[in-house]
Amino acid sequence: MDVVVVGSCNIDLVSYVPRLPAAGETILGSKFSQGFGGKGANPAVMAARLGAKTALISMVGEDSFGREYKLDLIKNNIDISHVGATSKAATGVAPIFVNESGENSIVVVKGANESLTVENLMEAKDLIQNSKILLCNLEIDPKVTLEALKMAKSFNIRSLFNMAPATTGLDEYFQYCDILVINESEAEIITGMKVPGVEEAKTAAESVLEKGCQVVIVTLGENGAVVMSKGDKEAVHVPTPKVQAVDTTGAGDAFCGSLAVFLATRPELGLQESVYRANKIAGITVQSPGTQTSYPQWKDLPPELFGGEKLLKDG
Ligand code: RIB
Numbered sequence: 001m002d003v004v005v006v007g008s009c010n011i012d013l014v015s016y017v018p019r020l021p022a023a024g025e026t027i028l029g030s031k032f033s034q035g036f037g038g039k040g041a042n043p044a045v046m047a048a049r050l051g052a053k054t055a056l057i058s059m060v061g062e063d064s065f066g067r068e069y070k071l072d073l074i075k076n077n078i079d080i081s082h083v084g085a086t087s088k089a090a091t092g093v094a095p096i097f098v099n100e101s102g103e104n105s106i107v108v109v110k111g112a113n114e115s116l117t118v119e120n121l122m123e124a125k126d127l128i129q130n131s132k133i134l135l136c137n138l139e140i141d142p143k144v145t146l147e148a149l150k151m152a153k154s155f156n157i158r159s160l161f162n163m164a165p166a167t168t169g170l171d172e173y174f175q176y177c178d179i180l181v182i183n184e185s186e187a188e189i190i191t192g193m194k195v196p197g198v199e200e201a202k203t204a205a206e207s208v209l210e211k212g213c214q215v216v217i218v219t220l221g222e223n224g225a226v227v228m229s230k231g232d233k234e235a236v237h238v239p240t241p242k243v244q245a246v247d248t249t250g251a252g253d254a255f256c257g258s259l260a261v262f263l264a265t266r267p268e269l270g271l272q273e274s275v276y277r278a279n280k281i282a283g284i285t286v287q288s289p290g291t292q293t294s295y296p297q298w299k300d301l302p303p304e305l306f307g308g309e310k311l312l313k314d315g
Helices: 041-049 066-076 109-115 119-122 126-129 142-154 170-175 184-191 198-209 249-263 271-285
Strands: 003-006 012-014 031-037 052-060 077-087 091-100 104-106 133-136 158-162 180-181 215-219 225-229 234-238
Touching: 003 041, 003 109, 003 142, 003 249, 031 041, 041 052, 041 066, 041 077, 041 249, 052 066, 052 109, 052 126, 066 091, 066 198, 077 109, 077 119, 077 126, 077 198, 091 109, 104 142, 109 225, 119 126, 119 142, 133 142, 142 158, 142 215, 158 184, 158 249, 180 249, 184 198, 184 215, 198 215, 215 249, 225 249, 234 271, 249 271
Parallel strands: 003 052, 003 133, 012 091, 052 077, 133 158, 158 180, 180 215
Antiparallel strands: 012 031, 091 104, 215 225, 225 234
16 A cells, blocks of 8 residues: 555535624525545545555444445545444534635534544554555544554554644654644644744744654645754745635645655655645645545646656745
8 A cells, every 4th residue: 555544534514604603693505515524534535536555444334424435435446444334323424614715614523433443453454564654633533543653653654643633632642653734723722822824833833843753744725834854953834826715625634645645656756845746736626615526636637746847946
């Protein structure tokens, strides 16, 4: 495998609204759609659509959502030999609101995702040991995520940890992960600092790096990302071209899946160039509605994204 993901499968229940509702308020939406989502399956689907050999370790419910989800993963060429089905809980769901600027607010009900156990992970040991990069997030039992990071480290497999949804008190996780990916709000939760822009994101990245991981990437939406590796004097800003967003749901997951593919299959590109290309792909996804429905296939992307010429211009 190029990419192995340990994480969640959710059914996204998306309502398009003029603005995000306030507490106690009822507002009228303009459209509803149901689709496949989850911070585990999303990067797996993105990686597979970029042509990477991809496997997912996950848990769905023994219900119609779970059955449909497994079929969809197969259609996306994802190895589901370690996607289980439990009768203990329903498949995870995520009610989502998307406003007219494409911004969202999401509630995740983990359901079956929480039934994925450390034992299930152990059963996938060979798969993890033979992968090039392991991705994980926090929409499953956090103990399983920590074990996955420990396993990757013990096998000398690179790990990419999307610390989402972020909480405090996760310091042990930093020492086991190679690449930590967080957005502005997650950086604020982890550091306790406000992160309204690039300069503050650089300061946050420096502070997070001291907690023990090898690389920190703070994603900043239309402002690109800030990247810092252990040993660097300072964090570097990697910009991204401006686009017109209609739905940003799953853009961070598309970024993580794409970055994993570039790091696993094109190591000669280096980290900053890989971040730039992954952000360009995430920028394409925000221009269409839906989560995985907005993820492109590699053949529909500009060929230069896979070429040898550097796309990130100096300065
Ligand atoms: O990151 C977007 C994802 O968050 C959605 O697909 C939803 O399921 C939640 O996991």
